[in-house]
Amino acid sequence: MxxxxxxxxxxxxxxxxxxxxxxxxxxxxxxxxxxxxxxxxxxxxxxxxxxxxxxxxxxxxxxxxxxxxxxxxxxxxxxxxxxxxxxxxxxxxxxxxxxxxxxxxxxxxxxxxxxxxxxxxxxxxxxxxxxxxxxxxxxxxxxxxxxxxxxxxxxxxxxxxxxxxxxxxxxxxxxxxxxxxxxxxxxxxxxxxxxxxxxxxPIFCADALKYRDVSDDAKSSLTSLFKRKYGPTQAVEMMKYKLQMKFGEDYHIKAADRAICPDIQFAHRNGNFVIIVDSGCSVTYHRSRMKGMATVTVEEDNN
Known part of the structure; x- marks a missing residue:
């Protein structure tokens, strides 16, 4: 009509x-x-x-x-x-x-x-x-x-x-x-x-929002957690925890939105997710293959 x-x-x-x-x-x-x-x-x-x-x-x-x-x-x-x-x-x-x-x-x-x-x-x-x-x-x-x-x-x-x-x-x-x-x-x-x-x-529902593209802000948050030695699953769970603390009753719709909260498959699929290698006196962040999330190798000398 x-x-x-x-x-x-x-x-x-x-x-x-x-x-x-x-x-x-x-x-x-x-x-x-x-x-x-x-x-x-x-x-x-x-x-x-x-x-x-x-x-x-x-x-x-x-x-x-x-x-x-x-x-x-x-x-x-x-x-x-x-x-x-x-x-x-x-x-x-x-x-x-x-x-x-x-x-x-x-x-x-x-x-x-x-x-x-x-x-x-x-x-x-x-x-x-x-x-x-x-x-x-x-x-x-x-x-x-x-x-x-x-x-x-x-x-x-x-x-x-x-x-x-x-x-x-x-x-x-x-x-x-x-x-x-x-x-x-x-x-x-x-x-x-x-x-x-x-x-x-439907557009604004969990079944549709879970297929949205991951936003640049979400990729940045994921990279930040990887640098803090979070694995893919732990990083996604931490992002969900922050959303729950921030949005309260609206948490479920926000957590279902892939643009805000990436799925675990995305975290696993996109490369070395900033693998951390601890060799005693240095920590190396390997280059990530995730599009838009590449990080330059960094070494921290403890001497």
Missing amino acids: EENVTGAACANDVVIVHVDTAKTSESQSESSTSMTSRSLPVSTVTVCEDVTLPERIQNILPVGYDYHVCQVTVEESSNSDNDINFTATLRLALQSEKELDTWREDFQEVSYATWRVLRQHQSEGQKILFKKTYRCQHNTLPVKSTTNANRRVPSKHTNCQASMTMVIKKFKYQGHKLSRSKDTHLPKYPTEIKLDFRHNH
């Missing part, structure tokens, strides 16, 4: 200033789930005529960006009261693939939805500088329907059809000539994001 359907007219823009006070306070305190330093606590959102942007959708858009919303269609979600199903066309003032990747990472953090590359579109560079399509990670594209039939653990595959297509349009050519495109959002909003956020599974 549709909550509202909006047109694609692009006149008489309405300006909305979105200030995320909750995330502002989070960024001032130590929190594994706080926004990254790249994002600012204010977003400027403009919408086309007759377009309504529900507050629930605003809350899952990363702050610190300039948005223009061309189309929004909201549907009822049968998964959970906390989830929202919608499609939207967004324009952003981003001009490079790096900026777009940063936005995607921030979007994953605030929306709790993880995206994987479905295809990289080849671009000739005449009108499109960059185009990439993503799929929800709960669509693993299995080769056969029986691929996971004999697995002992449940598969995360739900055949979710949620998708996201990102495009950066070219608006300036050699000689600094502007494009003749009839796109009225150029040159201010060269990035177009077509978002299909209609997931067929």
Whole structure:
């Protein structure tokens, strides 16, 4: 059932200033789930005529960006009261693939939805500088329907059809000539994001959160514990203990979130986990193979 359907007219823009006070306070305190330093606590959102942007959708858009919303269609979600199903066309003032990747990472953090590359579109560079399509990670594209039939653990595959297509349009050519495109959002909003956020599974629940990517903060905490001679299992248990002391009643949902609390398999799988060798007069921290967690060999002389 549709909550509202909006047109694609692009006149008489309405300006909305979105200030995320909750995330502002989070960024001032130590929190594994706080926004990254790249994002600012204010977003400027403009919408086309007759377009309504529900507050629930605003809350899952990363702050610190300039948005223009061309189309929004909201549907009822049968998964959970906390989830929202919608499609939207967004324009952003981003001009490079790096900026777009940063936005995607921030979007994953605030929306709790993880995206994987479905295809990289080849671009000739005449009108499109960059185009990439993503799929929800709960669509693993299995080769056969029986691929996971004999697995002992449940598969995360739900055949979710949620998708996201990102495009950066070219608006300036050699000689600094502007494009003749009839796109009225150029040159201010060269990035177009077509978002299909209609997931067929709950997003904010333990069964979904356990598949999220481990965050950089969690990797850093894990490395710190390894340096203090914790093994993989002991390090994960210590992280869970700290979460329990910090979040109390909310501990179970936080501990289930793999972005905050890595699983034991991750700790074991990612290399030498800073193996400590005690040779009497020196302690050597071996280089870890964990992506983003490599540590330089350090020697402490007790003489």
